[in-house]
Amino acid sequence: MAQLSSVYRRLEEGAKRLTPQRELIIKLFIDRPGQHLSAEEVHQLVRREFRDIGMATVYRTLELLTRLDILQQIHFNDGRARYEINLETTDVHRHHHMVCVRCHRVEEFQEDLLEQLEERLLAERGFRVVDHELKFYGTCRQCARKQQGGRRRS
Amino acid sequence: MAQLSSVYRRLEEGAKRLTPQRELIIKLFIDRPGQHLSAEEVHQLVRREFRDIGMATVYRTLELLTRLDILQQIHFNDGRARYEINLETTDVHRHHHMVCVRCHRVEEFQEDLLEQLEERLLAERGFRVVDHELKFYGTCRQCARKQQGGRRRS
DNA sequence: ATACGTGCAAAGCCTTTGCAGGTGA
DNA sequence: TCACCTGCAAAGGCTTTGCACGTAT
Numbered sequence: 001m002a003q004l005s006s007v008y009r010r011l012e013e014g015a016k017r018l019t020p021q022r023e024l025i026i027k028l029f030i031d032r033p034g035q036h037l038s039a040e041e042v043h044q045l046v047r048r049e050f051r052d053i054g055m056a057t058v059y060r061t062l063e064l065l066t067r068l069d070i071l072q073q074i075h076f077n078d079g080r081a082r083y084e085i086n087l088e089t090t091d092v093h094r095h096h097h098m099v100c101v102r103c104h105r106v107e108e109f110q111e112d113l114l115e116q117l118e119e120r121l122l123a124e125r126g127f128r129v130v131d132h133e134l135k136f137y138g139t140c141r142q143c144a145r146k147q148q149g150g151r152r153r154s
Numbered sequence: 155m156a157q158l159s160s161v162y163r164r165l166e167e168g169a170k171r172l173t174p175q176r177e178l179i180i181k182l183f184i185d186r187p188g189q190h191l192s193a194e195e196v197h198q199l200v201r202r203e204f205r206d207i208g209m210a211t212v213y214r215t216l217e218l219l220t221r222l223d224i225l226q227q228i229h230f231n232d233g234r235a236r237y238e239i240n241l242e243t244t245d246v247h248r249h250h251h252m253v254c255v256r257c258h259r260v261e262e263f264q265e266d267l268l269e270q271l272e273e274r275l276l277a278e279r280g281f282r283v284v285d286h287e288l289k290f291y292g293t294c295r296q297c298a299r300k301q302q303g304g305r306r307r308s
Numbered sequence: 309a310t311a312c313g314t315g316c317a318a319a320g321c322c323t324t325t326g327c328a329g330g331t332g333a
Numbered sequence: 334t335c336a337c338c339t340g341c342a343a344a345g346g347c348t349t350t351g352c353a354c355g356t357a358t
Contacts, residue, residue, distance in 0.1 A: 017332075019338065039322080054340045059323060077229050079348090080322060098281050107281065113267065118290065126295030127252050127261065134288045136272065141280025171357070173313065193348080208315040213348060233323090234347060 006087075007070050014068045021046070021053050025061050029071065029085035036074060036082040036097075036106050076106065076135070096134040102143040158184060160241075161224050168222045175200070175207050179215050183225065183239035190228060190236040190251075190260050230260065230289070250288040256297040 007026055011018055024046045028037070037045070043058045062083055065071040071083045076099050098107045111134070118129040161180055165172055178200045182191070191199070197212045216237055219225040225237045230253050252261045265288070272283040 017337065019331095021339080052340070055322095056324080056341075057339060060338085063324090075229055075231050098275065098279070098283075100281075101284065107279065109275065109279070111271065113271065114288075117265065117267065121252065121263070121290065125252070125261065125263070126298065127254075127290070127292055128298060129252075129290045129292040130255065131291040132289060133291075134268075135286060136275065136281070136283045137285040137287075138281055138283040144280065144282060171312070173356095175314080206315070209347095210316075210349080211314060214313085217349090 010068050010070055014064070016064060016068070021050060021057050022061050022064075024050055024053075025058070026065070026070070029083070033085065033087070034108060036076070036084050038080045038082050040080070042083070074133075078104070096136075098136045098138065098140070100140040100143055101137050102139055102146075105140060107140065164222050164224055168218070170218060170222070175204060175211050176215050176218075178204055178207075179212070180219070180224070183237070184241075187239065187241070188262060190230070190238050192234045192236050194234070196237070228287075230258075232258070250290075252290045252292065252294070254294040254297055255291050256293055256300075259294060261294065 007030070008018065011022075016022075025042060028042060028045055029035070039055065039058050039062060042062065043053065043055055046053050046058070062071060062073075062081075066073050066083065069086055072086050074082050074084060074097070076082060076097070095108055095110055098109060100106075114132060114134065118132070121127045121129060161184070162172065165176075170176075179196060182196060182199055183189070193209065193212050193216060196216065197207065197209055200207050200212070216225060216227075216235075220227050220237070223240055226240050228236050228238060228251070230236060230251070249262055249264055252263060254260075268286055268288065272286070275281045275283060
């Protein structure tokens with residue numbers, strides 16, 4: 001798979017070894033595109049296949065993969081970092097998040113309307129953007145339906 | 155001052171007492187519009203006038219004021235929460251942040267281009283936005299100049 | 309009297325680090 | 334050999350909580 005080999009290439013470029021623990025963590029993210037896993041969740045999932053992996057290894061691996069640009073760290077203001085994979089097909093800079101404040105599920109959307117704004121920030125304020133994040137907090141369709149049902153009853 | 159009385163009104167509506175500690179913390183934010191203070195910074199600043207205030211009181215007050223919508227909590231991914239005041243003149247939803255990754259200063263900008271996008275998210279995906287945050291990370295004008303100077307020298 | 313507010317210390321969470329013991333090149 | 338990697342336990346940093354003591358209403 002092209003995406004996998006690109007991940008391994010990036011690992012090699014970082015002069016790092018592909019240990020079983022690291023491979024399992026990478027596979028986890030490849031098997032779940034579009035998911036945003038916390039360190040705790042990664043630990044739980046990997047432990048199904050590698051019982052003795054420690055949290056320190058998980059954190060060190062997540063840090064390494066983030067540094068190699070294989071993962072991206074995201075904060076959704078719930079006090080813990082989450083990670084998602086950076087496949088070559090994924091343009092990180094045109095991909096943002098909708099966080100449901102009820103079920104905490106995260107949806108994504110593509111949008112490039114920030115580019116013109118970034119150009120204006122450079123021209124008008126001298127601020128050169130290297131990264132950005134846009135997050136919407138609200139209620140997703142499913143939770144809106146549930147909420148509506150609850151209100152009817154009361 | 156109209157802004158001050160609005161803050162006090164919101165405190166009363168919350169059925170909360172205006173203690174000297176709380177008043178000092180509120181004044182801190184009113185005297186520094188546009189600043190984004192961490193709990194530690196608030197503690198340091200208030201201690202100049204109220205030596206014995208404890209961190210717990212600072213945290214409890216910041217939590218209270220956030221709940222009363224007098225302050226707003228913000229995360230800039232540096233591992234600590236920051237707070238800014240919500241004056242009635244400030245439209246929280248059209249005010250975003252540019253975070254300099256070198257000097258860590260935060261600038262603000264006004265922009266309302268998100269509204270049409272929010273309408274589309276509701277229409278196309280059923281997601282009803284209640285809050286959003288847009289942050290740009292990059293280098294500010296001053297740091298860009300310093301950097302340029304350094305490069306010329308090397 | 310009673311509910312509220314405070315400072316202090318302890319505990320909680322998430323995350324990082326030190327260390328001794330492996331393992332691959 | 335030697336650099337790298339790991340699990341465990343301990344420590345760090347930010348934040349919350351328990352508690353006994355005050356203080357307003």
